[in-house]
Amino acid sequence: MTPPDWRKSVVEYIRVEAQPEDKFGHQPRLYALASTIGEDMDYDDDVLFAAAWMHDLGVFMGHRPQDPAQLSQWDHVPYTIRMSRELLTGWGFPHEKLAGVAEAIGCHQAKDDPTTVEGMLLRNADILEQLGAIGILRAAVKVGRDTRYPNFSSILPVLNDAVNRLANKTRLIRSKTMAHARAEVLRSFLIAVHDEAGDMLH
Structure with a gap:
């Protein structure tokens, strides 16, 4: 069509x-x-x-x-x-x-x-876009370009908030399942950042 x-x-x-x-x-x-x-x-x-x-x-x-x-x-x-x-x-x-x-x-x-219904779908999808590999890319691209995020360390609070708070904000069953999977990707990334850089990320 x-x-x-x-x-x-x-x-x-x-x-x-x-x-x-x-x-x-x-x-x-x-x-x-x-x-x-x-x-x-x-x-x-x-x-x-x-x-x-x-x-x-x-x-x-x-x-x-x-x-x-x-x-x-x-x-x-x-x-x-x-x-x-x-x-x-x-x-x-x-x-x-x-x-x-x-x-x-x-x-x-x-x-x-x-x-x-359309609003619920859009809201849940927008939360998912802030999680997982895509969430990481969307945050990282702002470093040095957005005055709020001058360095890598400045986006860590955003990513931590996404995995600890936003991942629990989805309300539809399918989006909850997708959010859990994406949150695990993001959580693994944050652990790796801490392991590799410690307090020297900048």
Whole structure:
């Protein structure tokens, strides 16, 4: 089945706007993860696809503030919801589903409590993306590029938080199983870092 034209527009837009470039892979992985978690569940795939691909628009360079002080206070979600509504409308996304996309994007973070199936799927998938080998890569790539993480030692608290807290935040059975496996990968990595570097990681 040929995907609707609006889906092509979403992918093409995010492919260009996802900057730095390594941020692009998060979107297709997130949609694939959410779809896997949602097997045998009743959800709107249009809403899930749009929300998964658009949910991080406000964290991309060119969309977020450049000033460090403003960036430290930046909440990308309201911006992302507003821009997603405008862009999706222009691409021919079904108008009656826009509210569902906004709800899923608005509740996609671990701290949130989604009220829709699509929101739950997106939130659980986003947690999984912070665990395992992918979680390690996504954290490590920020070293030296993000002012919050000047060296390798600065990302260890992020990874420790992921394995000790986030791994227990998933709420759906399939995502819990996947989170456990990914948490073990991350835990093994952190143990290896400690064994190899001790307090000399920097």
